[in-house]
Amino acid sequence: MTNGRGLAVEGVAPGSIAAQLGVEPGDRIADINGQPVEDILDYRFLTSDEELALVLIKPDGEEWLLEIEKDFDEDLGITLAGGGLGPTRRCQNRCLFCFVDQMPPGLRPTLYVKDDDYRLSFTQGNFITLTNLQERDFRRIIRLRLSPLYISVHTTNPQLREKMLRHPRAGEIMSRLRQLAGAGIALHTQVVLCPDLNDGVELERTVEDLLSLGHAVRSVAIVPVGLTRHREGLYPLRTFTPGEAREIVERVRRWRDRCLARREEAVVFASDEFYLLAGVPVPPASHYDDFPQTENGVGLVRLFLDGWQEVARRLPRQMSRPRRVTVATGVLGEKVLAPVIHRLNRIRNLSVELAVIPNRLFGEQVTVAGLISGGDILAALRGKDPGQPLIIPPVMLRRGEAVFLDDMTVGELSRKLDRPVAVAEGPAELAAACLGRPLPEEIS
The missing domain is CATH 3.80.30 (pyruvate-formate lyase- activating enzyme)
Incomplete structure (x- = not known):
């Protein structure tokens, strides 16, 4: 919950119900239909009704009562500060296996x-x-x-x-x-x-x-x-x-x-x-x-393998000019990617190397690709094939960002390895990154 009574409004969509009623950033939503609004869950639940009595607190402490009629589940156009959740509830356990x-x-x-x-x-x-x-x-x-x-x-x-x-x-x-x-x-x-x-x-x-x-x-x-x-x-x-x-x-x-x-x-x-x-x-x-x-x-390997079967049918027989790339993965990933790399290497003028990266940050017993750091990749590939593109999966990066677990960015890794680094999610993006161009559309 945010400081003070109610939830803080961060933004109001132009032309929305909230904008028409004078709701502004910095206001607070105190309660809806007589119920206190603790977080965004209360907000979503209570604003789904068609008739609302919303108590709004202005920055100067003035309280407004907004009576709203709307369609069921129609959005008011309000964005809540901090996602409307406030502080995260922390774990009280001390699990024997806690990562x-x-x-x-x-x-x-x-x-x-x-x-x-x-x-x-x-x-x-x-x-x-x-x-x-x-x-x-x-x-x-x-x-x-x-x-x-x-x-x-x-x-x-x-x-x-x-x-x-x-x-x-x-x-x-x-x-x-x-x-x-x-x-x-x-x-x-x-x-x-x-x-x-x-x-x-x-x-x-x-x-x-x-x-x-x-x-x-x-x-x-x-x-x-x-x-x-x-x-x-x-x-x-x-x-x-x-x-x-x-x-x-x-x-x-x-x-x-x-x-x-x-x-x-x-x-x-x-x-x-x-x-x-x-x-x-x-x-x-x-x-x-x-x-x-x-x-x-659970099931990611199956989704990848089934997706690869579709992609493999669209691969060209040869490249117009020689191209060499490296694909990085973890120890377990090698078992999934080895036949994929073998198939890609059947394309004339294309050479794909599979680089299995040992995990130095957490220890070599950690074998999943998602826990490989930028430093792990740098240690394994520094000085090898400068200029040759490197392809990595997005599971190695912070969600939505080009940053590894150790805070090294993809750009930093690229500069230190002296080679371009591409992020490829799924079979189609992997094949396109290896080819250096999009795959042709499948012909039915």
């Missing part, structure tokens, strides 16, 4: 922030644990119908969850999930799986408990714990072996087949990392429902 606790020093401050905010779960798909919520928060979630929510479950064993999250209310997870499910809140859940801790029979219990909630649980994603080299003094954890990854994949296959038979949805998914580690094919697209957890690394 933030394994971050090296010296990175940008926002990377060390631990959020556990149900509002961000609803608006952005962030995962929350429910441990920092009071009864009024649950009532508000239900009253505002904040659905779906994304819940980090990890285990449904009360004692084990208290141990893993190190929070006294962590063991209440199933009663809280039942409360939300009973109110019609859809739930996307995740299990960060730690060997010898919440796997095996504990994982069986967790998935069975979650499936017992019926259609309220829309998805269960099982993802492996991420470990860096910065774990001094932390709980002893290890990564999964390829054999253990194959066991996880097989368990998920059985759950998925059962769910497909019972409710025609897969529901339970293993992250792509498990399939790549196990060395087994990822399932076809039909087994990923509507791809509910791609942000969690």
Whole structure:
């Protein structure tokens, strides 16, 4: 919530309802239809009505009562300061596997922030644990119908969850999930799986408990714990072996087949990392429902491979002049991209090198492309093939910005490597970047 009573107005769209009524930046929205406006969730919920009585506070303290008639869900044209959320709710847990606790020093401050905010779960798909919520928060979630929510479950064993999250209310997870499910809140859940801790029979219990909630649980994603080299003094954890990854994949296959038979949805998914580690094919697209957890690394490989099949049919047979490029990825990405690079190299006059970048920032046991820093790329490629274009995926960068985890920009990397750097998202952009020109349209 912003300082003072109500939410601060940051902008007003010209010609909008708000502009016509004299709303200006710096005003505050105190309440709507007699209800206080705590944040943008209240604002959106309350302004969906057709008739509004809105109390506006001017900078000099004068209060205006605006009576508004509008179409259902018609926008008032108001932009709220700070996105209308105010301070982020922080995590109260001390999870044994927390990735933030394994971050090296010296990175940008926002990377060390631990959020556990149900509002961000609803608006952005962030995962929350429910441990920092009071009864009024649950009532508000239900009253505002904040659905779906994304819940980090990890285990449904009360004692084990208290141990893993190190929070006294962590063991209440199933009663809280039942409360939300009973109110019609859809739930996307995740299990960060730690060997010898919440796997095996504990994982069986967790998935069975979650499936017992019926259609309220829309998805269960099982993802492996991420470990860096910065774990001094932390709980002893290890990564999964390829054999253990194959066991996880097989368990998920059985759950998925059962769910497909019972409710025609897969529901339970293993992250792509498990399939790549196990060395087994990822399932076809039909087994990923509507791809509910791609942000969690579930199904991205399948989407890429299916997209590549379409792109491969549009590739030229040869280039008019020789061209050499480099494509950078992480260790796991090599397994996905190797056949793609092989196909591109069949184009006459095109030479594509796949550069697998070791992770120096977090440690070489971190193998995903999304955690590679600009410094990692610089260390691996400095002095090699100056002038030759380098192609990177956008997962290496801060969302919406050309900045790596270590705050190096794409421009800085380009200057230090003495070569152009291009960002390519998806198969079509990757192929176009390698070719140096757009792909031809597919001819039906």
